[in-house]
Amino acid sequence: MLVLIVVLLALLPAAAILYPFLKKGAGAYYEDEDETSTAAELSRRWDSAIAGLRNTELEHAIGSLDEQSYALLREQYMTEAALIMKTMDLEEEQEQALRDQMDTQARDVRSRILGHESPPGEADRCG
Amino acid sequence: MFVDAGYVALPIAMIVSGYAVLASILGAWQRVPALALSGRYGLYTVPAILAVSTAALVYAFVSHDFSVKYVAENSNLAMRPSYTWVAFYAGNAGSLLFIAIVFSLLAVGAVASMAKRLPYTSPYAAGLMAVFLTFLLGVIVFLANPLERLDFVPMDGRGINPLLVHFGMFIHPPVQMTGLVSVAVPFSIAMGAMLARRGGRDEWVDLGRVWGMVSWLLLTVGLLLGSWWAYTILGWGGYWAWDPVENSALMPWLAMTAFVHSIMVQKRRGMFRMWNIILISTAFFLAQMGMFINRGGPVPSVHSFAQSTMGWLFLAFMVATLLGSLAAFAWRVPTLRSRERLDSALSRESAFLIQNALFLTAAFVTLWGTVFPVFSEVSQGVTITVGEPFFNRVNGPILLAIVVMMGIGPLLPWRRASWSKAFSLLKYPLAAAGGLTLILAVAGVREPLSLLALAACAVVVAGIVHEWIRGVLSRHRRGESYPYAFIRLLSGNRPRYGGYVVHLAIIMLALGVIGSSFYSVQRDFTMGIGDSASIGGYTFKYVDIERTSYADREEIIAYFDLYEGDSHLGVVGTQRSIYPDFQVGATRAAIRSTPLKDFYIVPSEFADDGRAVFRVYVNPLVWWMWASGPVLLLGTMLALSPRRGPAPARVSIPIRTRAVRI
CATH class of the missing domain: 2.40.128 (Lipocalin)
Structure with missing residues (x-):
């Protein structure tokens, strides 16, 4: 009986370990950019600019940023995002789609704090 | 026979875990997906194998099988059956089995949560978690097997340690031990990202933060429950004595607290990448130091396990981990540099940095005081124990400064604030602190340090309440009722406001410390x-x-x-x-x-x-310490809970990657 239990105990991990080798196509990696590459650097800068924009909206919504600081910071992040889009040499439609998504993000942050959609025109400043 | 099956399951678990180390890391390194996946699946089976050993030990306790040495040493016929749970981890061997199965479950949960979100990092992280698990299982199999048999069968066992016969012992030790080992999870995620050459990206930060907070919560609850147990059963009227075992839980908590704050800066601003790796490595180092002290290291403590060679094994593993972390850090350090710089000393980032430095200073002061007896023994031949006055005198002001920063930091905006803006943000909290100090002084409170500490608490509470009032009023103007507006505000930004609830809980805890320290x-x-x-x-x-x-x-x-x-x-x-x-x-x-x-x-x-x-x-005011526990739990849950409703799509720059089968 003990032998049977031991065999069963050993069979469980053995089956799990062998399964990926027996199943065709188990596990796939994506060819990865080296993290020191230009594309990876641009991706990092882009994420940082978007995070900065979201933070700026948040801090403004809860009253930690006055209008002047808000406008300045927003301008800085938007310029950074525009520079990256230019460097990436994107199509016009792709750039427009990204701007729209950025607007949506900004509206989402504001509405979560203030409980309403931003007044018309305010969101346009995202683009 | 069941006990024997559990005995055999332990080396099987160790071998499978060892395989998971090799397969995961080699598979990722050599880009053999099936091998990495095989390692991951192997790791997934370890909890099931360990469950057999765990069930066997529980069965041995319940059936009073005193032929099992551990059962004979930690229970007897008079023991209430419910205390089987406590007896399970009352000794060194059982507690090791407990942390092994708990850590295997945490590792499986962490790896499963990473598999899709961090496909490059997860095999390395799985491998690193498996290294720690294999080490634990190796110690159990070769040095402290709780299912080892005696040559004879005693009529009765020795019984459970009387100090453990307390309701708090059902929760405090397991939560504390789980907290200590859980630090290995965010550490493995961070190290895994570095080994996968993804440390310079911030994609690991979300999961690192989540698992960091889980670990922080476990450590916090463990500390609170331990203090409550000490207060109610040790009978000396206090809850904290700066004993080495207490300190061993406090040190990683301090480092983890710094980490869960600092990781937010990386998430928000892409800064502090190197600093966060250093912080989580330090937290893991300190958690292992705690295990070393608990497992019979040379530092004298009233409630560690008996001194044994096992402690030195934990020390050796800690040193190896530290050297490995340093090597990985040195290898990847050029990619961890952030483009962003501190724009101003008057900003949220700077406040975080100062607070981090304070937390680490408190952790290292505590470490120094804890290991000082060993140094004095080596250098002077005399064991000099550093007592409560040293810790209170040095750590007291540091902890007070942390409370002050807790009040100021969250109010400052990111990047920079002008002095006038900072003043306008802080004027209400400072006014509240001033008002409270005046009221207390008029009421007869004269102790300057306690007045200062209570004023610092007032800054924190007033800052939070002020922000909530502003948010609620803004929503109320749009037609929401006050209670609804408050609930919607909190759920609108859960990480931030969950953090505020945790800060309030810490202030409740601080009130208990201030009251009992100055006016007992x-x-x-x-x-x-x-x-x-x-x-x-x-x-x-x-x-x-x-x-x-x-x-x-x-x-x-x-x-x-x-x-x-x-x-x-x-x-x-x-x-x-x-x-x-x-x-x-x-x-x-x-x-x-x-x-x-x-x-x-x-x-x-x-x-x-x-x-x-x-x-x-x-x-x-000691009541407030214990009342802070549920509030703290609530705040952490709020901060960790996913947002309701669909989130807007992540704005990703279209950098193309090709899917290839390797």
Whole structure:
């Protein structure tokens, strides 16, 4: 009986370990950019600019940023995002789609704090 | 036979875990997906294998199988069946099995949560977690097997340690041990990202933060429960004695607290990448230091396991981990540099950095005080123990500064703030602090340090309340009722406001520390039945005594009528139990607790006529410490809970990657 239990105990991990080798196509990696590459650097800068924009909206919504600081910071992040889009040499439609998504993000942050959609025109400043 | 099956399961688990190390790391390194996946699946089976060993040990306890050495040493026939849970981890070997199965479950949960979100990082992280698990299992199999048999079968066991016979022991040790080992999870995620050459990207940060907070919560709850246990059962009227084992849990908590704050800066601004790797490595180093002390290291403590060579194994593993982390860090350091710089000393980032430095200073002061006896032994040949005054004097001001930063930091905006803006953000909290100080001074509070500490608490509370009021008013103007607006505000930004709830819980805890540190009253009374005495507004009359013999102990309970002024508050009973087999006496204080103050009474030895010396304390505000626990839990859950409703799509720059089968 003990032998049977031991065999069963050993069979469980053995089956799990062998399964990926027996199943065709188990596990796939994506060819990865080296993290020191230009594309990876641009991706990092882009994420940082978007995070900065979201933070700026948040801090403004809860009253930690006055209008002047808000406008300045927003301008800085938007310029950074525009520079990256230019460097990436994107199509016009792709750039427009990204701007729209950025607007949506900004509206989402504001509405979560203030409980309403931003007044018309305010969101346009995202683009 | 079941016990034997559990015995055999342990080396099987160790071998499978060892395989998971090799397959995961080699598979990722050599880009053989099936091998990496095989390692991951192998790791997934370890909890199931360990469950057999765990069930076997539980079965041995329940069936009083004293042929199992560990069962004979940690239970007896008189032990209540419910205490099987406590007996399981009452000794070194059982507690190791406990942390092994708990860590295997945490590792499986962490790897499963990473598999899709971090496909490059997860094999390395799985491999690193498996390294730690294999080490634990190796120690169990070769040095401390809880299912080892004796050559003979005793009629009865030795019994459970009397100090562990307390409700708190059902939760405190498991949560504390889980907290310590759980630090390995965010550490493995961070290190895995570096080894996968993804440390310079911030994609690991979300999961690192989540698992960091889980670990932080476990450590916090463990510390709180430990303090509560010490307060109610150790009978010295306090909850924290700077004992090495207490310190060993506090040190990683301090580092993890710094980490869960600092990781937010990386998430928000892409900064502090190197700093966060250093912080999580430090937290893991300190958690291992805790295990080293607990497992019989050379530092004297009233409640570590017996001194043994096992402690040195943990030390060796800690050193190896530290060297490995340093090597990985040195290898990847060029990619961890952030483009972003601190724009101003007056910004949220700077506040985080200062707070981090304070936390780490407190952690290293505590480490120094904890290991000082070892250094003094080596250098002077005399063991000099650093006591409570050292820790209070050095760490007290640091912790006060942390509370001040907790009030100021969240109010400052990211990047930069002008002095006038900072003042306008801080004016209400500072006014509240000033007002409170004035009221307290008029009310007769004269101790400058306590006034300062309470003012710092007021800054934190006022800052949070002010922000909430602003948010609620803004939503109310749009037509939402006040309660609804408050709930929607909190759920609108859960990480931020969950964090604020946690800050409020920490202030509740600080109130307890301030009250009991500055205004506690203590006196000894020699009393016989019928005697009365008074202290701190309470009058208590010794009315009766009850003696009961049990199979394992003699129990004496002294009853008192308790009055506050003329009002009768009820009857309280304080007890002392003698355990002949262990030759120890265990006391249980009688505590009458209110938000304002605790009446606390504990007996020494009783004479035959019931006469005894009773030590009585009146501890102000301690109630708030224990009340902070649920608030803290609630805040952390809020901060960790996913947002309701669909999130807007992540704005990703279209950098193309090709899917290839390798």
